Amino acid sequence: MGVGQAAPAASSSDAYGHADPMIGTSGDGHTFPGATVPFGMIQLSPDTRTRHFKESYDWAAGYRHDDRSIAGFSHTHFSGSGHSDLGDVMLMPIAGDVHLRPGEVDDEGRKVGEGYRSGFRHDTETAEPGYYAVTLDDYGVRAELTANRRVGLHRYTFPAGRPAHVLLDLRHSIYDYEGKVLWSRVRIRPDGTVTGMRETRGWAPGRQLYFAMRFSAPPSAHRLENRETPEYKGFATPAARDPAARAQIEGRDLAAVFDFADRGDEPLLVKVAISTVSEDGAVGNLDADMPGWDFDATRAAARTAWSEALGAVEIDASEAMKTNLYTALYHTMQAPSLAMDADGRYRGPDNAVHRADGFEFHSTFSLWDTYRALHPLLTLVQPEEQNADFVNSLIAAREHSPYGILPVWSFHGLETWCMIGYHAVPVVADAIMKGIDGIDAGRALEAMTASAEYAPYGGLGDYMKLGWVAIDREPEAASKTLEYAFDDWTISRVARRLGEDAIAARYEQRAQNYRNVFDTATGFARAKNSDGSFREPFDPDKAGYGSDYTEGNAWQYSYYMPQDVAGLIGLMGGDRKLVDRLDAIFDAEVDPESFAHVEDISGLIGNYAHGNEPSHHMAYLYVYAGQPWRTQERLKQIVQSQYHPGPEGLVGNDDLGQMSAWLVFTALGFYPVAPGSNEYVIGRPFVERAVLNLPNGRRFAIETENLDEANTYVGAVTLDGEPLARSVLTHAQIMAGGTLRFRMQAEPNTEWGRAPEARPFSMSTYPAR
């Protein structure tokens, strides 16, 4: 059977076994080790430190592998974000005395003094996709976590003979600070279901998160505690003097303690559903998604879901690379995550409740990161319906938006306005250009142009009037101009496809705006004032929030015009100039401390910062200059230095899967430098063999001859036996199924890909495409 035909899914326990959620939980990865299913609403994971604002960046995922104590298990986390939030509805099983505060930690994250947190050792931890377990040493409690899409399931085995308790801390929050919890509520319903909500003023303002919780055995008693020193004395609730008799409390610093009779060896199960809509919505999710109490079956279902999802790519590579890749693939399926109740209701960016019609609403769009490689990857490894859900969620959110524009960085349906650009646009455009079914292209185009023409957003008024974002009126103007121009080009692509030629022409012209900020004298893209002068003084090494660039400097940002690299080469004065400049970037001697003030710039190779997104396309730019072998060298340099299978194995924030998606593409031998182009630029593979089980049922194989440390270069590349004429693979070629075969060698092949017509798409060379 040829690889191009449909085949029964291969056994994917191999894939499952190589995905290690612990990778990225130290260093700058910011991933979490807990239990979730692909794109699930619940990410149930231990939190080690979150209480202090100063601990925000390094503890963005709640857990750090370096810490020695756990505060509890909360139900929402970001996977690899730089900024953070969440940590909602934290539970802690306790055997013995109950403290109402987690207590403090020392520099190593060890518990200091009194508190409910507990020490733990890594050798008691298990972290698998969909399952996490740890022993809480202070209590002798074995805690296991699993989840399905809308419900987290806890299994606590308490030591016999000690009083067992479960504490709920509604104040606990990731990126916590005084005043973050605006309001919260806990209520014990007559049937024993515990429901509640909290509203926070975090990354997203006024975020309401509701929950519903049930225990497998009824508590023998409970206490609802408001720990806030009252600022305002309301009238006494019925049980003001008796926390044990309270049926509901409200306030800003709530905790609840549930006591359980000695259970012997019988574990206690707790299931928790969340909702962005209402308490009743959370109850509905609990009823619909997990009516029963079978921990092992839930865990097995999560394992099956992950095995199937990871099975989209079959990999034959070194053990380390397999682990890196399956873990990467695991990390690409954390977000955009489900943000809709079982009844179809969800909260939109207007903070109002809506009902989804014909799609599943997802949120947690880290778009500045994920438009680059994550979303393009998901079009290859996830069903069309799933990709359509992402796009339809973006379009729906735009229609609910008070500003009438697509999301920028949203989660739980709400907008955070984080980072720059309107990069929902290339995500939508890429999906339409790839022919993903179930998207209304007309609505999509309207959403894209509305977003690109909303003058108050990020200097767009000037951009539309002048052709560039003016640095005297808007910070980070160089980066914004470049990224807007790319996004604009993707709009032009969709408009052409839909026959909207006037729109297409307008956006093709906007796509050339990168030229307006490129300073041919210095060879850098630079921030321009509204009067047309470049901002002075200019220092290409300088990076900083609010500077000319976004999380980067002139070296890192100047060569981002993936829609027209040929145009860039023209501006620079030829291929050689670009190659020299790329070499200057990679080979620079840079003191990492010079970037210490910008959290996200990490993973440095010279001025190349693999730990942050603006660099992600750079190694592939040599291909556009007709020198694919230089790309091949750089990829080897990056892959070998920037990923390895340990907790500190990610050099930068995984950014909801973008760092991981880069690795998956790169290891397969190609990368989507310009989403929306339907082209992937050929790099070099890092696998012996891989097979993509495509959403259309076909299979696309990558095979590598002579993969060896010494063989850095691609000698030849064939598709289904025919030499690949260009240094490009098209989306159609992949979706047709087939075999891409690389032959590696020790010496560069300096001929293949050299001719201008062999190079990847650029507007300047393929104007009519």
Next chain:
Amino acid sequence: MGVGQAAPAASSSDAYGHADPMIGTSGDGHTFPGATVPFGMIQLSPDTRTRHFKESYDWAAGYRHDDRSIAGFSHTHFSGSGHSDLGDVMLMPIAGDVHLRPGEVDDEGRKVGEGYRSGFRHDTETAEPGYYAVTLDDYGVRAELTANRRVGLHRYTFPAGRPAHVLLDLRHSIYDYEGKVLWSRVRIRPDGTVTGMRETRGWAPGRQLYFAMRFSAPPSAHRLENRETPEYKGFATPAARDPAARAQIEGRDLAAVFDFADRGDEPLLVKVAISTVSEDGAVGNLDADMPGWDFDATRAAARTAWSEALGAVEIDASEAMKTNLYTALYHTMQAPSLAMDADGRYRGPDNAVHRADGFEFHSTFSLWDTYRALHPLLTLVQPEEQNADFVNSLIAAREHSPYGILPVWSFHGLETWCMIGYHAVPVVADAIMKGIDGIDAGRALEAMTASAEYAPYGGLGDYMKLGWVAIDREPEAASKTLEYAFDDWTISRVARRLGEDAIAARYEQRAQNYRNVFDTATGFARAKNSDGSFREPFDPDKAGYGSDYTEGNAWQYSYYMPQDVAGLIGLMGGDRKLVDRLDAIFDAEVDPESFAHVEDISGLIGNYAHGNEPSHHMAYLYVYAGQPWRTQERLKQIVQSQYHPGPEGLVGNDDLGQMSAWLVFTALGFYPVAPGSNEYVIGRPFVERAVLNLPNGRRFAIETENLDEANTYVGAVTLDGEPLARSVLTHAQIMAGGTLRFRMQAEPNTEWGRAPEARPFSMSTYPAR
């Protein structure tokens, strides 16, 4: 045509013209002068001072007649409450420079320094039911207000030639303090509708109030301002640097300014709908309830609604008394107010959204006050449907309650736990005993017993176990025991009616619990410890929060067992003892300053405090001792000293109509001492003639012969020409229609009503009733 038959409604412009919303806006009345319709969701009224906590009590209705400046016009107010809240969605029309804060006032309420507030003079004010107008002297703006049930309508006439603005202050609140606004939001929708919400931590915790606002002419510009000094810097919204381009803001200290082109003489109209459910709910209310822009028609409709409502009683009396009475009647129709959207959705005490099925949800139940006379009065002057809506709202709220009990003091659907007792019970019981249609008596009885048996509430556990609330475990135990016993008796009445004899017997026994706290040695009801001893030391003059009594002392509280005054007389040792004690109360020499620490005790005649509810039945107790003429004397004393037709004309908080309902009943010549008994105790009339246009279409007339200052006493009283045998009028007698005729005289008739069998109902004398 006899008065007993149905008749066309009399012209009631006379009624309308005598209702003066300004009465009670000074002194302790706490009423507001603004625009509302009967039981409307909107109470749109000027606020003069609210900014400071210390100004809370006297400014409970937002406006005080004594002040000389107005901060703005807000859409929600309580009528006559002691504690307070509300003042939602305040607008201020401004001509000229715009300040974002109201500014300060001096001791007379005059504006001091800069701010948006404006001076005003009373001679520019008009206050009529459903209409309020004032000239804002600082701006030369004429502001007029009217309303229908869910929408407030403003008409602002700006001086020609000056820039016109409307300011929305979402921070403004009655009973305001730092941190009260938990979160708020303003959004300008593409069609120009302004929507938003605010969530407050006031009297009701976590109260969400949404609004939708439209202008009759589009603003030329707007600014959305967050005045809070940022504690947390979120990422920039699209228009972070430009308040004029913002489409939405969120925060805790929001204001919006809308600019309008010079309108010449053309007034600007603003309409505002509110909702407890959602912004979309408020938009729906605006669309459904006020699609158009006709201020005069809205005002006329409000006038018609009030004329019809006030026309339920036709009054012939002195001008002053007519003004007092129609104003009182006006004040009895402010609450319980509508708290449901046009689509039937409302928020319940669980803070969740529900949908009403077959009734209109109302809230603002000041039950400790209103169960006494307000609700009984409404059964005579409002349609059965309206009374059934009140009761069904209580029952629905109980079914949503996290505690499973009836409301205690609720507004906007939420519980405040203010005051004592479970006085929704007598409201429900009174309605059922009167045969009000549309109430499920079974559900009602279940709600009543659930409320009376919820042990954690207010010492009920002890009460059920011991027979009294134990002062060593629960404050104000004497008052609680007495009021619980009365409420219990009303449950027994309903249970008997439904044939639930076991429940009836249990509650008849509980109704005797007043005996457990009555100290026959001192002749006072006193607080008892759990060991059965009375708490010592005992000082019958002492009053104070958390003492043995609730807003009262032993004199004021000891004789509250309206279900069994004959039993009380037995405990005291005869009629004479009760009469002597009542005289001692009324004739005591009391320094009002001795009550200065308890805000609500006012309107003193000796120890009798007409300004607060525990005294309201006391003048009628002489009738139970067989001495109606003594009641007649006391009523004259009270009516003449406690009500008069001026802003300071109410001696105590009107308490959502209870003070007013007392006057209406008393002036008609009878009073519902024991709601649920279906009996009204005969006092003496203060009208020449009155006709009740009853909800069943019949008419009941009160006629008074020889009404004169000298004729204090009732010589004879007849019903349809027959002498009234007892000093009691039954509900059935009223509802049958007919004429009650009093003949007044200068000398007491010491024979009528003397015989034990002529006296009002008491459990001890009419056990089988």
